[in-house]
Amino acid sequence: MQFIEGGVTAAKGFLAGGIHCGIRKNKSKADLAMIFSKTPCAAAGVYTQNLVKGAPILVTRKNIADGRAQAVICNSGNANTCNADGEKKAWRMCEIAGEALGIDPHDVIVASTGVIGQILPIAPIENAAPALAALLNENGSNMAAKAIMTTDTIEKECAVKITLGDKEVRIGGISKGSGMIHPNMATMLCFVTTDCAISVPMLQKAIKAAADTTFNMTSVDGDTSTNDTLAIMANGEAENEEITEENEAYKTFLEALTAVCRKLSMMMAGDGEGATKLLICKTTGAKDWETAKTVAKSVICSSLLKAAMFGEDANWGRVLCAIGYAGADIDINKVDVSFKSAYGQVDVCVNGAGINFSEEEAAKVLHEKEITILVELNSGDAEAEAFGCDLTYDYVKINGDYRT
Template sequence: MKITEIKGGVTAAKGFEAAAAAAAIKYQGRTDMALVYSEKPCHAAGTFTTNIVKAAPVKWDQKIVKESPYAQAVIVNSGIANACTGEEGMGYCKETAEEAAKVLGVPENAVLVASTGVIGMQLPMDRLKKGISLLKEAKGSTLEHGTAASKAIMTTDTVNKEIAVQVELGGKTVTVGGMCKGSGMIHPNMCTMLAFVTTDANISKEMLQKCVSADVKDTFNMISVDGDTSTNDTLLVLANGMAENPEITEENEDYKAFAKALNTVNTWLAKKMAGDGEGATALFEVKIVGAESKEQAVILSKSVVTSSLVKAAIYGHDANWGRILCAMGYSGAQFDPEKVELFFESAAGKIQIIENGVAVNYSEEEATKILSEPEVTAIADVKMGHATATAWGCDLTYDYVKINADYRS
């Protein structure tokens, strides 16, 4: 199957529109609300935060995804998270859905909502409702409309994040496009992210949810910036069927091709979030190879990518391999440290650091050069089998503390 990347985001698939609006929810002088809309009803799937403290929009969306036959619109605001806001916060979700239903002409239970920003603040509903009207006036299906939406959902992100790909299913060209935001409070188990993926694929609700739930394990659940699992993590996938491919109702070849396309989009978005971690200067990738099971490889890779000491060493371009071996050692996964091989790799080259658990005679200067690139990979071979896993994170810098010390002010 051939997956082709094209220019675009959430408006790339047939029938989807998007918009951005400046509603002054918290920020001044920038857009802070976004709309994703489909001209036809969509099957919806989603995955959400594992944090016990769940924001009101998460609870609302979980119910819509589970119980509503279809969805047609997503209303997003940045600046205020609508988390830890009690019954009032749930009321805001209902008010938002009611207003969007009235303005957009869709059922209330077809409206999904999402929020990101400061926890504990109440939403200014008068501004948010006005913003919904502004979104309707601004919505369109061009690339620019999708890009505007991707910028409106940013908080501490330094760049917007959007991608689109195409794949052929049953003789029809199917498009999958997505956008996301996420920079801080990001940790495996869905991270502090909002991600929205749209597709014109014709796929049943059951198979869409199955595909999304399976894929998130290898994409969004494999990234970390700071070890904090957010209250608002949401991935929503909308499929409107407008590509008119034969409906996917089982795990056939078309399902596998669609899953590959979705994985391409989600992996790209996940890596962009990890690389745009608050204050980050480098995307840090950790590959575990030669594991005896996928579970072991996942545990080891996550342990390394979340280690503050390892992340600090990456920031300092320091091949401090002992920290990586140490992080693997306390992960809880069993392996023989005296069999481990470790390599560093980037656009500047590849270098072996340890063999059978002991340092080889490598050049510190060459290692530093390799670790000075904006994307750096550590590869650890535990020599126990053929399973692999990859996790993504970023370096830990002074700016991370600066950004989060005054986030509310």
């Protein structure tokens, strides 16, 4: 497996682009994205677990119930959620995309992100769609990535290539997410494309498995969004032997898909609203993956720990506290904790008790932009990772006036 450039247009047959249509007041920010496959695709998705779901999710679920899609249309600046005309507007977006691209509107994945509870203006999308469709190109991934951003400070895209048999297969994705992200389908959106030939059941199985260990292990602030969508389209243009069962080709594909999702998850966590640091909790030595997952997620979600990381304070007691209320069946007297970064590693706790360490060296370790919290449970061989960020003053500032 090799990481490559190209994002959602790295795979054969995919075009993408983004444009400012007028939903957002700032004309310098794109707010409408499209992704298009020249040929029909197998399609699958994973969505928010919030009972309040954005209208685009309801429409997308219906559209890809048959396992088919050929395009994505997504706006930013307005989430089209909790509106009486939400589904009507979401379906109209599918019609608009279908008209502009010359495809069946039922083969369109629709998504929206932004403020909840405000009526989505449809005229800007209708007016801009033909121009957007005309500018779609094989280098348009970055344009699309920018167009789906809300409070994100950087665009997020990633791609890899693998070999299946004697065929090169590519997988690429773009995502957005900076706040309102919690481990229930990480507000996040992610669109993945691949030229792999794979059946719909195997594609659904793969995207769910990849999400469970990446996006569902990502938290910024403990809030589960209403619009979270992870959708994947596979057009088969790599011409590999179609994956129809859990064989070696499937395992290789899943590994590559997970790598793309993991990279995008880390980019979202590191770009959390107001964040200055990416936090990774790696739990090892668990009796099973469920235990490892529970512990890692609990640690990464601790507001006290997140604040300590912002202050570059090696307050390991907050790690143990988060482990203690995680609800996992562990022996706290076997737990070891360390902090690690590009500067080095400092061990702070062994067998559930503090040990002597240099606070000065620990502060240097925590001064880096990426911090790994190592939790060894010493009770088995299962492990898991969770991704998050520090909690800063700016998080409150951003969310204090987000709507106004």
